[in-house]
Amino acid sequence: MIFLPLPFVVALLLLILLAVVLRRDEPHAGLRPFLALICLCAVQSILVGLRWGYDLAAVRYVMPVLASCLPPLVLASFRSLIHRDEVVAGNARWLHATPPLGIMALLLLSPGLIDGALIVLFIGYALALVNLGRRGPDALDEARLDDAHAAHRALLIAAAALCVSALFDLAIFLDFQWSTGAYAALIASNANLLGLLFLGLAANVAARARPLPAGAPNIDEAASLAAKDRDVLDRIEHLLVEQQLALDDNLTLSRLARRAGLPARQISAAVNRLARKNVSQYINDFRIAEACRMLRDTDMSVTAAMLESGFQTKSNFNREFRRVTSLSPASWRERNRPSPA
DSSP: OOOOOOOHHHHHHHHHHHHHHTSSSSOOOGGGHHHHHHHHHHHHHHHHHIIIIOOOGGGGTTTTHHHHHHHHHHHHHHHHTTGGGGGHHHGGGGGGGHHHHHHHHHHHOGGGGGGHHHHHHHHHHHHHHHHHHTGGGOOOSSSGGGGHHHHHHHHHHHHHHHHHHHHHHHHHHHHHHHHTTTTTHIIIIIHHHHHHHHHHHHHHHHHHHHHOOOOSOOOOTTSSSTTOHHHHHHHHHIIIIIEEEGGOOOOOOOHHHHTTTSHHHHHHHHIIISSOOOOOOOHHHHHHHHHHHHHHOOOHHHHHHHHHOOOOOOHHHHOOOOOOOOSSHHHHHHSSOOOOO
16 A cells, blocks of 8 residues: 655645646736745655655755745745835845745754754744734735735735744754654644645635736826825825725736825724724725615625625625624615515
């Protein structure tokens, strides 16, 4: 009977996930960091299976180097959803090549320090991820507004996955210190793979939040930063209502800012202070209002109204509809449809 290590099963799931992302009917240029992350998780899972399932010792020289590539790639993936970090990321991009180079140096000079270095690396990048998303969904200003909440949750899951991987690396290290690696194979082949699987799933969720390429944006970076909050919201409401930008399911905070000729942070701050909600909820209020109009005045199905009002997923539409109206779409329609003459 052929022995199939659990890491191979996880690698197969990750490859299926990769195929699903590649089959989506949209350009893949903006998805490259996420695609690379899923691929790297799959390769790392295969190496874990070869090392601990078939006792192929030679891969132990490759595994720590590839493992050190994971945290920088996770950070780069989620940074691709943040417009304001593009200059900073471009200037410091070379710094993220230092972890694998450092691990290769340790392989040659001091292999005993590799485990500790990987643990510090994973925890450090997990903290960097949390810091990246500290402003909540509004921090991901290049994510579709409809998917910004899911992408932000994926960011936090990815940070947790890095911490989990670090903890299990620590467990393997302590197992070698205390019981000469008696349980290392069990720990690596089962528990550590949770981190790889969660990273792959988080990459898939965040990749869905990438917007489709837009045409030439109407950029007005010279807009005054001293504009009043009310003026900002008036300008935004004109775009959302008069130009029906709220119904664009590909809308992001970054694109909204470019259309308005205002900094994204200024829009976010104005919405937070005056509307007492984040930008995603603010935009969704307009979308729900349009969905309510269609449900009341037309015979359009709930699903059609969902799509026409700018939502992409039924779960998000139902959640936001209940937040605004305290009712499900079907219940709201039943209560608000005009009585037949």
